[in-house]
Amino acid sequence: MSLNGSESVNLLTVKNLSVQIERKLIIENLSFELAAGEKLSVLGPNGAGKTILLRALLRLAPYSGEINWAPDVRIGYVPQKLEADRHLALTYRDLFAAKCKTINVPANDIARIGESVGLTKEMLETPVGHLSGGQFQRGLIAFALIGQPNVLLLDEPTASIDEPGEEHIYELISRLEDQFGLASIMVSHDLSFVYRYATKVLCLNKRSVCIGSPQVALSPEVLKNLYGESYAYYEHTHA
Amino acid sequence: MTTQEIYATVLALLTALAAGLVGSFAQMKRMSLAGDVISHVALPGLGLALLFGINPLIGAAVALSLGTLLIWHLQKGGTLTTDVAIGVIFTAALAIGTLVTPSEDLIEALFGGFQNLTLPAFLVGILLILVILIYIYTSRHKLILRIFSPELAAATGINVSRVDLYFLLVFSTTVLLGLRFLGALLVGALIIVPAAIGRQVTNTLSSFLTASALAGVVSVAGGLVITHYYPSLTIQTVTINLALGPTVISVATLLFMFSFLRKKI
Numbered sequence: 423m424s425l426n427g428s429e430s431v432n433l434l435t436v437k438n439l440s441v442q443i444e445r446k447l448i449i450e451n452l453s454f455e456l457a458a459g460e461k462l463s464v465l466g467p468n469g470a471g472k473t474i475l476l477r478a479l480l481r482l483a484p485y486s487g488e489i490n491w492a493p494d495v496r497i498g499y500v501p502q503k504l505e506a507d508r509h510l511a512l513t514y515r516d517l518f519a520a521k522c523k524t525i526n527v528p529a530n531d532i533a534r535i536g537e538s539v540g541l542t543k544e545m546l547e548t549p550v551g552h553l554s555g556g557q558f559q560r561g562l563i564a565f566a567l568i569g570q571p572n573v574l575l576l577d578e579p580t581a582s583i584d585e586p587g588e589e590h591i592y593e594l595i596s597r598l599e600d601q602f603g604l605a606s607i608m609v610s611h612d613l614s615f616v617y618r619y620a621t622k623v624l625c626l627n628k629r630s631v632c633i634g635s636p637q638v639a640l641s642p643e644v645l646k647n648l649y650g651e652s653y654a655y656y657e658h659t660h661a
Numbered sequence: 662m663t664t665q666e667i668y669a670t671v672l673a674l675l676t677a678l679a680a681g682l683v684g685s686f687a688q689m690k691r692m693s694l695a696g697d698v699i700s701h702v703a704l705p706g707l708g709l710a711l712l713f714g715i716n717p718l719i720g721a722a723v724a725l726s727l728g729t730l731l732i733w734h735l736q737k738g739g740t741l742t743t744d745v746a747i748g749v750i751f752t753a754a755l756a757i758g759t760l761v762t763p764s765e766d767l768i769e770a771l772f773g774g775f776q777n778l779t780l781p782a783f784l785v786g787i788l789l790i791l792v793i794l795i796y797i798y799t800s801r802h803k804l805i806l807r808i809f810s811p812e813l814a815a816a817t818g819i820n821v822s823r824v825d826l827y828f829l830l831v832f833s834t835t836v837l838l839g840l841r842f843l844g845a846l847l848v849g850a851l852i853i854v855p856a857a858i859g860r861q862v863t864n865t866l867s868s869f870l871t872a873s874a875l876a877g878v879v880s881v882a883g884g885l886v887i888t889h890y891y892p893s894l895t896i897q898t899v900t901i902n903l904a905l906g907p908t909v910i911s912v913a914t915l916l917f918m919f920s921f922l923r924k925k926i
Contacts, residue, residue, distance in 0.1 A: 480816050499816040510689060510808070511860065511869040517809055520802035524817055549864060550809070565813070 432457050433495055433573055433605050434479070439487035441471065441478050448474045450629050451487075456605055456622075458572070463620035463636070464609045467649055470627045472609040473502055476575050479607070495573060498566030502577035502609070504558075508551035514561040515546045521568045532568075538601075539564040539594060559591055567598065574599070576608040588612070592619070613640070665777035669842070672778060672786040673881050676838040677851060679793045681877030683835045684856030685870050686797070686828065689808045693856075697849030698751035699829075700836045702728030704758025704845040707770045711763055717770070721840055725833040728754070733826045758845065773844030773906035775888065789834050796831050804828065805866070843906040854913040855880060861920035876916055884909030 434456040441449040449471040456462055464472050477483035480499060491497075515532060522529035536546045539560040550558060559579060566574055579595065580588040592612070596619045599606055610616060616623055616636050623639050625631035625648050632639040632648075662670075687696045703721040710720025728751070735746050762770050778786070797804075803824050806814040811821045832852070839848040859873030888908050894901045 477812075482812065482815050497816075499813065501810065501812050501816075504810055504813070507689075507691075509860070511864060511866050512689070512805060512809060513865065516805060516866050520805040521817055523802040524806060524819060547865075 433460075433492045434607075435488070435490045436479075437488040437490075439475075439478065439485055439489060441474050441483055441485045443474065443483070447628065449478070449485075449626070452626070452630050454624055454630065454633055456573070456607060458605055459603055460605050460622055461599060461620050462605075462607045462622045462624060463616040464607060464624050464626055465611075465613075465616065465640075465648065466626035466631075472626055473577055475626065476577050476607065476609060479575060496569055496571040498569070498571035498574045498604075500562050500566045500574065500576040500579050502579075503581045504562065510549060510551050512550055513547050514541065514550060514553075514564070517550070517561075517565060518546075518568055521565060525569050527569050535564050535567050536561075538567065538598065556590065560594065563591075563595065563598070567602075570602075572604060574604050574606040574608075576606060578609050578611065580612070595619075616640075663777065665779065668778040668780065668783035669776060670885060672783055672790075672838070673842050673885065674878055675787070675790045676835070676842075677855070677877035677881035678874045679790050680835050680839060680851045681855040681859065681874035682797050682870055683793065683832055684852040684854075684877070685859060685873040686801075686804050686808070687832060687852060688856040688860060690804075690828070692832075693853045696832055696852055698747055699725070699728055699732060699833060700840070700845055700849040701751050701758070702754040703836060703840055703848075704770060705754055705761060706758075707840075707845065708758050708760075708762030708766075711766050711770070712761060717766075718837065718841065721845075722837055724754075725837055726830075729826075729829045729833045733822075733829050736825060737822055755845075769844065771844045771846045772904055773840070773842045773847060775842060775885070775905045786838060789838055793831050793834055796827065800824070800827065843909060847906040847910050850910045850913065851877060851880070854910065854917055858913070858917050858920045861917070861924050876913065876920075880913035880916060881909050883912035887912070 432455045436455070437453050439449060439452040440447065452475070454462075464475065466472050474483055476499075478485040479489060480497065481489075514536065518532045518535065519529050522532070533543060533546070536543070541557065541560055541564060545553060545557055545561075550561065553561065563579065566576075574595075576595065580591045592615050595606070595608070598604065608620075617640075620636050622634065623636045624633050625639065625644055627648055632641075632644045684693075687693055703725050706720035706722070706724025707717045708720075709724075710717045731750065732747060758770075759767065803814070803819050806817055806819060807821055807824045814824070815821050835852060836848050839851050843851055855877035856873045858876040859869050859871075863869045863872045884905055888903050888905050891903055893903060
């Protein structure tokens with residue numbers, strides 16, 4: 423997907439972004455930037471507006487303020503918790519081919535993209551509802567990689583899988599980002615991942631609570647402000 | 662068989678093929694029931710056209726177009742009351758349709774029947790079927806992505822609302838084509854049941870589409886053959902008239918039961 427924008431130094435420049443849905447202010451006056459190759463993690467409690475932020479960046483939610491993507495940006499999107507209908511007669515091969523046709527890219531490297539996320543030929547031909555949670559999620563990541571994106575938007579990509587699988591998905595995403603030189607904006611609840619892989623962090627609670635490198639921006643005060651009572655858990659994860 | 666009977670037979674079989682394909686996507690979109698009630702909205706149009714001496718299919722087409730726009734608008738709103746609104750509006754359409762349809766035409770309007778077809782009507786029918794088949798072929802990729810996830814489809818650059826509207830219009834066109842021989846009450850079943858059969862016996866998209874189209878054609882062919890050779894059945898002292906619409910849907914239901922049992926066994 424390509425969106426027109428005016429800034430060329432950064433992949434993305436957001437200025438004074440506000441999102442209001444059904445008269446409720448979800449995001450207020452948010453500004454940040456994303457440079458090429460940068461890995462931005464978005465943190466915040468439930469209802470802080472993280473998913474809405476990604477939807478606004480994709481122009482899927484109404485907003486005011488400025489969202490300027492670089493002219494050559496190609497976005498891959500991995501949505502949060504997508505429940506596949508178990509009875510659906512669709513395989514990832516069908517879905518990948520459908521995306522290739524829709525965005526006009528050749529469909530000859532579907533198998534290679536599947537392989538890059540660890541999906542075998544057999545898995546590509548299995549109805550999506552019959553795949554395990556981890557396989558399904560890998561398929562969504564592969565779907566995002568079609569069209570050679572230079573930025574990935576990921577909304578809690580491990581929300582629907584168990585803990586060991588979660589680690590594999592994080593490692594996979596990090597490897598793909600390095601392999602293809604991708605920038606990313608990832609909504610995540612996992613602070614240990616943020617400390618290990620993110621180059622920049624944005625703490626969101628309607629407004630921007632912090633922005634910067636994880637080591638500097640995520641001070642104990644900021645975490646307490648962000649998560650309140652559940653802060654102890656995050657502090658433990660960090661330690 | 663007269664030429665006009667051949668026209669009617671060919672159009673009925675091609676309509677069944679289109680209904681199988683449209684029904685497959687409708688089933689994946691989980692709009693089988695919503696689609697079924699769309700067909701009921703044709704009835705007030707049919708009834709009013711008969712009342713005023715206009716071609717009943719023109720009345721049905723106008724009513725279906727209005728119903729399609731209404732259901733699209735309700736879907737777009739995405740409110741929790743959509744199901745309720747659809748239920749109320751379309752059962753009301755059935756009630757009003759029954760009231761305004763002249764009683765001598767009511768049974769045929771509800772359950773259809775075999776009618777000869779003139780060449781111009783046949784050509785219009787063929788044109789509509791071509792429109793449906795071309796739409797399904799050219800838009801199948803967008804439809805697939807929209808069915809899998811409206812959000813991912815939108816993020817891929819697809820205008821989801823437009824895809825929904827076009828699909829509803831194609832659905833209504835299929836209803837209009839089937840209305841002539843199946844009636845307002847049964848035409849929805851020609852879209853739903855063959856797709857249900859196809860899904861029972863297949864596991865991939867292409868085989869699902871093929872099996873659904875085939876099940877539609879076999880159901881209509883079976884209904885045509887049975888009603889041609891046995892227009893009525895006498896059991897002891899009771900004579901039953903085998904009308905085309907109910908016979909077609911009975912054949913389809915029987916096929917569904919076989920497919921269901923085959924899957925279970």
